[in-house]
Amino acid sequence: MRAWIYEAYGGPEQLRLAELPVPEPRENELLVQVHAVSLNGSDKEGLTGFPAYARIGGFRRPRRQILGSDIAGVVEAVGAKVTRFKLGDRVFGDNLDRMGGFAEFARAGERAMAPIPDGLGFEDAAALPQGAMIALQGMRKARLRPGSTVLVNGAGGSAGSFAVQLARLGGAEITGVDNAGKADFVRSLGADHFIDYAREDFWRAGKQYDVIFDVFARQKASDYVRALKRGGSYFYVGGPVRRMLALLAASPLTRLTTGRRIRLLMVRPNIRDLLEVADMVRAGVIRPAIGAVFPFDRVPDAMRALVEGTALGKVVVRVV
Ligand SMILES: NC(=O)c1ccc[n+]([C@@H]2O[C@H](COP(=O)([O-])OP(=O)(O)OC[C@H]3O[C@@H](n4cnc5c(N)ncnc54)[C@H](OP(=O)(O)O)[C@@H]3O)[C@@H](O)[C@H]2O)c1
Known part of the structure; x- marks a missing residue:
């Protein structure tokens, strides 16, 4: 072969x-x-x-x-x-x-x-399989309500492109972050706002979200906390090992002292979830x-x- x-x-x-x-x-x-x-x-x-x-x-x-x-x-x-x-x-x-x-x-x-x-x-x-599963399990844990504000970091990639669509289904107001060349694409998936990561750091922009879904963690916990509303959650799935370990370590104290959660999303691939997203595609709900x-x-x-x-x-x- x-x-x-x-x-x-x-x-x-x-x-x-x-x-x-x-x-x-x-x-x-x-x-x-x-x-x-x-x-x-x-x-x-x-x-x-x-x-x-x-x-x-x-x-x-x-x-x-x-x-x-x-x-x-x-x-x-x-x-x-x-x-x-x-x-x-x-x-x-x-x-x-x-x-x-x-x-x-x-x-x-x-x-x-x-x-x-x-x-x-x-x-x-x-x-x-992989992208949709990450997004499905992440959005499930996020427990979105109509009007929840969600930022998807890496919105134009594999998992992000599904996360934006699922957040849209959940009735959220969505901000997608990715490189400028993906702006129209990310909006076409359902994002209301777009941030070019090369021009703006979303954690410095002064806006706060209920949920941040990040495909690759790059910042320290305090940066993410700054961009979260009280009661909000930051989910991450990948990133440099030192960064991921530091975020894991910071998680309990962050919750206690700020009322915000820093959460590692460990994806558990399973057939039921895979068939669920396949059904959504067949029904034309996501693509x-x-x-x-x-x-x-x-x-x-x-x-x-x-x-x-x-x-x-x-x-x-x-x-x-
Ligand atoms: N936790 C788990 O159980 C689990 C399971 C499977 C996979 N994963 C992890 O999931 C992550 C991959 O996600 P994926 O497949 O969606 O990756 P992907 O398809 O490569 O998408 C990543 C997106 O992020 C964008 N990006 C790059 N730098 C950025 C920045 N500074 N700010 C915002 N966006 C940026 C990329 O844009 P550019 O094109 O400009 O780079 C790209 O559009 C991997 O780290 C993988 O290891 C985790």
Whole structure:
């Protein structure tokens, strides 16, 4: 099979096309013929080796040489203990534990995969798992009410593009923060206001929000506290390890002394949530905001779009 592999941390130039044997599924795994794979911030982090958590199991060299966790495809073979799927089933999911989606075939954990509902194509299915799951679980915890004010930091990326749409569904007033090139795109998802992160620090602007949903924590707790209303919550999902640890440590005292919460969102991928967002897409309530679809031979260009900041929402690679 053809696969895009990388053997050292770095930029998209590290990716090279290789011919590899088709992998054998283990007893609890499926072999999936990958039809489409979407990119996430976690692929960029896996490629560059930053933040440090992206190097777990491979400090000097990548532990897994094939990136790509959000896959959609067809079951080609099943391991001996697989009970939920059979050959020919259309499946999708976040294969973060194994990755391997930048290839024609990938081993996937049975528990990570769900059947693709009728009416959902491979590209849309591949665009959902990680980003939509982060956003769904985050917005659920945020308990929005009509009129809640929400700031989504990183609104034009994978998780952010879903978070804006879900906050809109929750009746919130939304401020999206991202690079200036994504302003119209973020507004098209439902944001009422837009802040260009290169021109303005939202925590200095004097405005306060009920909820801040941040895909990548960069500031200290006191900055976020300044931008939260009393009773408000700041949620973060990624960031440099030192920053994340400092925010974790600051959380209890912050709550006690300021009445604001600093909360790490640990996402728990599960089939029920995945099918819930798929149903929302089928019902036309939200959409996977796919900014670009690349053919398989242009995986490095797809990654470049993410690294260089030109990607709008989801970037999808069509494999078959
Ligand atoms: N906690 C968990 O359980 C869990 C699970 C899975 C993933 N994650 C984490 O989730 C995070 C990824 O989110 P994602 O896939 O949505 O990433 P993404 O698609 O790369 O989107 C990130 C967005 O943030 C924007 N951005 C960059 N710098 C910014 C700044 N200073 N202020 C505001 N926005 C900025 C980016 O714009 P540019 O294009 O200009 O850079 C991009 O639009 C990763 O850190 C990943 O590790 C966490």
